[in-house]
Every structure is written in C-alpha cells, then in structure tokens.
Amino acid sequence: MLTKNNGIVLSKIKYKDYDLIVKCYTQQRGVVSYILRGVLKSKKGQTKTVYFQALSQLQIEESYRPNQSLHSIREVKPNYIYKSLHTNIYKSAIVLFLSEILSNVLKEEEKNTGLFDYMRTALQYLDNEEQYANFHLLFLLKLTRYLGFQPENINKDYPYFNLESGTFEALANGVYSVSGENLTLLKRLLGINFDSLNTIKINAKQRQEFLNMLLYYFELHLGGFKKPKSLQVLNDVFH
Helix, strand or coil: CCEEEEEEEEEEEEECCCCEEEEEEEEECCCEEEECCCCCCHHHHHHHHHHHHCCEEEEEECCCCCCCCCCCEEEEEEEEECCCCCHHHHHHHHHHHHHHHHHCCCCCCCHHHHHHHHHHHHHHHHHHCCCCCHHHHHHHHHHHHHHHCCCCCCCCCCCCCEECEEEECCCHHHHHCCCHHHHHHHHHCCCCHHHHHCCCCCCCHHCCCCCCCHCCCCCCCCCCCCCCCCCHHHHCCCC
C-alpha cells in the first residue's frame, strides 16, 4: 500500500553490501524502519543517502505493509532543509548525541503527533538559533513528558528532587536526591521554553554534571537505557 508520511531520521546502518536500513520517527506510524535496496551500488544511489543524515526531516512516499518489520520507500524528498544543523560542528555534535538517544528510547510503532511535532519544531529552532549550548538539556527534559516520566512541577520550593520518583521533596532520600546547582538548574529549566534558553548561563562543568544527572534519570525510568557513545564527543566539543 502506497501512502505518504513525514519522518525524522533516527539512524541508518549498512545492510549486506549495497542496502541501507533507515529508522525514522514518523508522523503517522511512530517508529518505522525502511530498507533501501541497492542504494549504495551506484553513485546516483549514493547521492540519495544525503537525505538520510541524522534527524533530517523528510517527506516519504512509502510502501507500507502491516506485520512486516522493514518497509520500502518509493520516493523521498526533504520536508525541511537545514541551514546549519549538519554543517556547524557544535550543532552536529548535538544532533549525533540526540539521534543516538532518540533511536534508543523511541520504540513504539504507533501514532503520536504530539511527540512528532515537538521533535520537528525543536530541531527547526536549533537550526535557526545562535545560542544553543544548553539546547540538548532542555530537549531531553521536555522529551520526558512524551516518554511518561516528566518531573512533577509541584512543590518546587522543596530543597530536594528525587530522581527515582520524579518529585520534589522536603527531605533527602539517599542516592536519588538532587540538590545544589543541579536542583537550581532543574527548577529553572522546568519553567521555560526554548526561546528563553539564552537566559540560562552556566559553564561547561555545570552543563556536563546536569547532563549526567539527566541521563541517570533516563536510566532509572527506561529499561535497557544506555549512555550514548557520542556523549564523550559532545562533552569534548562543548568543553
């Protein structure tokens, strides 16, 4: 069945000698994996692989067959052309990092237009923004809403945040309790949108420590979550 769908590229891997498997988060079906047969066999085919860079936004004419794990693409074209996301080394590091996380945590093969629209809008914001060193922090924090473990935004005056329960607390609760600079930054980020990110002024060490806390939060709430291999690259670029 030929249908049209919008998708955001999560990952791509070479399959056999000349095929490519591309995983996308799509507007109509959630996570979908496509196989592009023979695309690496000719120069003409290889030029098409530029469409499938990490987090590219595509308009796809697909041959979708229910109950199959791999589907085919009849035609593809950009839905939004990035100006800087794949050419700016700092933004590229963020893209690599976020695509690895999204590929890891997004599993559902069902429609979630709210999540799709969030990803699409946030990535377009990053593409156009000049101050973006903290973008990935807010992106991940807002992503928790769609994954089902968004921090409860009540009792924010309490001096601790419990990573296991996702709530603010009056008393410390062992290794899961967050306080100090990480707590202060968490409270600030919970109350802002992307267009206010430039009001957050932190150094590389603070950014790295908060990110490590966020990744631990993901690990506690998502079975099988692993720290991305690209984390070191991200930390090196923004050090």
